[in-house]
Amino acid sequence: xxxxxxxxxxxxxxxxxxxxxxxxxxxxxxxxxxxxxxxxxxxxxxxxxxxxxxxxxxxxxxxxxxxxxxxxxxxxxxxxxxxxxxxxxxxxxxxxxxxxxxxxxxxxxxxxxxxxxxxxxxxxxxxxxxxxxxxxxxxxxxxxxxxxxxxxxxxxxxxxxxxxxxxxxxxxxxxxxxxxxxxxxxxxxxxxxxxxxxxxxxxxxxxxxxxxxxxxxxxxxxxxxxxxxxxxxxxxxxxxxxxxxxxxxxxxxxxxxxxxxxxxxxxxxxxxxxxxxxx
Amino acid sequence: xxxxxxxxxxxxxxxxxxxxxxxxxxxxxxxxxxxxxxxxxxxxxxxxxxxxxxxxxxxxxxxxxxxxxxxxxxxxxxxxxxxxxxxxxxxxxxxxxxxxxxxxxxxxxxxxxxxxxxxxxxxxxxxxxxxxxxxxxxxxxxxxxxxxxxxxxxxxxxxxxxxxxxxxxxxxxxxxxxxxxxxxxxxxxxxxxxxxxxxxxxxxxxxxxxxxxxxxxxxxxxxxxxxxxxxxxxxxxxxxxxxxxxxxx
Numbered sequence: 285x286x287x288x289x290x291x292x293x294x295x296x297x298x299x300x301x302x303x304x305x306x307x308x309x310x311x312x313x314x315x316x317x318x319x320x321x322x323x324x325x326x327x328x329x330x331x332x333x334x335x336x337x338x339x340x341x342x343x344x345x346x347x348x349x350x351x352x353x354x355x356x357x358x359x360x361x362x363x364x365x366x367x368x369x370x371x372x373x374x375x376x377x378x379x380x381x382x383x384x385x386x387x388x389x390x391x392x393x394x395x396x397x398x399x400x401x402x403x404x405x406x407x408x409x410x411x412x413x414x415x416x417x418x419x420x421x422x423x424x425x426x427x428x429x430x431x432x433x434x435x436x437x438x439x440x441x442x443x444x445x446x447x448x449x450x451x452x453x454x455x456x457x458x459x460x461x462x463x464x465x466x467x468x469x470x471x472x473x474x475x476x477x478x479x480x481x482x483x484x485x486x487x488x489x490x491x492x493x494x495x496x497x498x499x500x501x502x503x504x505x506x507x508x509x510x511x512x513x514x515x516x517x518x519x520x521x522x523x524x525x526x527x528x529x530x531x532x533x534x535x536x537x538x539x540x541x542x543x544x545x546x547x548x549x550x551x552x553x554x555x556x557x558x559x560x561x562x563x
Numbered sequence: 564x565x566x567x568x569x570x571x572x573x574x575x576x577x578x579x580x581x582x583x584x585x586x587x588x589x590x591x592x593x594x595x596x597x598x599x600x601x602x603x604x605x606x607x608x609x610x611x612x613x614x615x616x617x618x619x620x621x622x623x624x625x626x627x628x629x630x631x632x633x634x635x636x637x638x639x640x641x642x643x644x645x646x647x648x649x650x651x652x653x654x655x656x657x658x659x660x661x662x663x664x665x666x667x668x669x670x671x672x673x674x675x676x677x678x679x680x681x682x683x684x685x686x687x688x689x690x691x692x693x694x695x696x697x698x699x700x701x702x703x704x705x706x707x708x709x710x711x712x713x714x715x716x717x718x719x720x721x722x723x724x725x726x727x728x729x730x731x732x733x734x735x736x737x738x739x740x741x742x743x744x745x746x747x748x749x750x751x752x753x754x755x756x757x758x759x760x761x762x763x764x765x766x767x768x769x770x771x772x773x774x775x776x777x778x779x780x781x782x783x784x785x786x787x788x789x790x791x792x793x794x795x796x797x798x799x800x801x802x803x804x805x806x807x808x809x810x811x812x
Contacts, residue, residue: 287648336648498670505679527647541623541647548625552581559582 288334288372289510290358290397290478295331295367297353300324302365310534312553317350317534327353328534331367335510337477342521342542343514344557345531354531355482355514357382359399360389371396373477394424395474402483404463407470410456414446414466417455421473440469444499461492465499472503479504479511485520497523518561522546530554566636567597568767569621569736574630576613576620576791590616592791593630598736603758603768605782607775607802613791614771618738621769622660623650634658634736655683659734661726663741673716673724674699674709680728691731698727703753718745726754733761739770743777755781779803 298306306319310326317326328350335341343351356362358369369381373396381389393399401407408417418437419427427433441451444465450458455466464484471479484500485493501524504511513524521528522542529539530551537551546562549555576590591613598604606614619625621632621642632642634653642650654660671679674695681691699709702723713721722745730737742758743751755777762768762781772778778785779799786796787806795806 339651495670526651539647540626541650543624544626547619548578550579550626555581 287336288377289337290372290512291334291370291377292354292358293332293368295354295357295369296329296365297327297350297357297362297367298324298329298365299327304365312533312535312537315533317348326534328357328531331531331536333512333529335478335512337508337510338504339527340504340511340513340525342525342528343512343531344516344518344521344528346516346557348533349531350534351514351516351531352482353534355399355480355512358512359397359480360393361399371478394421396476397478397480398471398474398476399480400464400467400471400482400484402486404455404460404467407467408455408463410463411454413452414441414455414458414469415451417466418470418473421470425474436473437469440473441466443503444469444472445495459492461488461496464488464496468496468500468503472507472509475507477509479509481511481513481515481524483515483517483520484513486515486517493520500524518546518558530557565599568600568602568635569596569598569769570631570633570636571596571598571617571621572631572633574617574620574632575628576616576625577628589791590625591620591627591630594788594791594793596786596793596796598767598769600767601762601765602783603762603770603781604784604786605770605772605778605799606788607778607785607806608788612788614788615740616791617788618660618740618769618771621736622654622658622738623647624660657735658738659729659736660738661729661740661742663722663744664725670712672710673704673713676713676724677727677731681731684732686732694731695727698731698757699724701753701757702727703750719747719750722746723750723754726757730757730761730766733764733766735767737761737766737768739768741771741773743772743774751777 301322301324303322306322306324307326307329309321310317310319319326331354333341343354345351353362357364364382367382370377415437418440419433422433422436438448441448446462446465455463485496488496497520515521525542528542528545529536532553538554546558549558571594574591574594578588578590580586594617608614616625620627627643634640634642677695677699678691681694704720704723713724726742743754746754758781782799784796785799785802786793787802795802
């Protein structure tokens, strides 16, 4: 019996000459993810993860640890070198999504797998209105009735606490926190079962970040969406996730319950990371 | 005699400090302890004896090195062999852990925190609301505070909100780490009575109290820890005479 919404197995992604042997000379043991012999970067290798409905899984690590590559591979922004990705909502989890053709893969982004990027300009068209951004996602899913679209957009913006009197203003006139809320509203438009959050609050000031986090936590509880949260910020991970994995030089060095990872980290790198974050 | 609810066998835990040349800190050195259903067992011992470490190993906030923790002995689970997902499920429904520190979402009101905790157990929304109000009242949290965010509360209020969220639906096994440490006499009394009520309702409690009066009043049995091992256990009155040195040096 499958109890995950999303499952990733054996993900590997190499930038540069694609030789699997380059993985043998990279990773935490070698202190690098650069393969000199093959002139390539092993951004991530042998990465496994899963998330259940309503669960948020955290992926933490410093810049260059490979966490963003993992996120981009799941999202479909980056082609992996190897791996197997399944969504239970796509052919009952029988299909390896990495093997789908590009157009089928892109179609998943409409209603199966949504992404909230650190930079709102990646997920939104800043020149058009908040309502227009959401309408774009809805029409892609086949919505045609103007009033229905308008009602749904209103509902989403209300839920994500965007002032409704700003609905028709271009997103570029919004503050950072509001842009992130619009991005969230757009991501949720077609009720995707899986949501990927890439540093969702990085760059926001503390009080705004707390508001966005609280909103995300509430939405996950309500909707049963499975989320993968990529962040270097322990506060984000602690607040949103139940389980967590630590990445270092492209590998997973530790997986555990989030409180265990914070209170009793096992791997030397996790200990260093927690000590740095906690002072 | 009945089979225990929780059976801990030869549980060991050490901490490797990689930043300090891999120095090893001993936590638990082979703890053996049985806890029966509906029983309140208090852990005693000096600071550093391993009391909190034991609670955290049971809850898997700490990963134990070896030994076993059997829950629902005979028909249940060996906790150290479960996956993180399975432990997370047990935490939601069977095993509660309440420490003196509240870790809550920043923008959620006091009552909402407690309601949310009840909803997780599948309680109906209207009922959850009533239950939250009842437990907050029982713990002397003034109704005027129910809508405020926990960041605005005093230490003692946070501690009681935390307890309220942890026990609004009583878990099968409740791990209590210093539940009355920051409380004034009136609120301490309220908390002790709530704990007493839970045990009478058949919740099994494993606790750590710095407050010896509270411990002797509430515990059915005291287990004395020293250097990460249980060195004595029995009725509080018996243990206090026998192991006084260790319990209250």
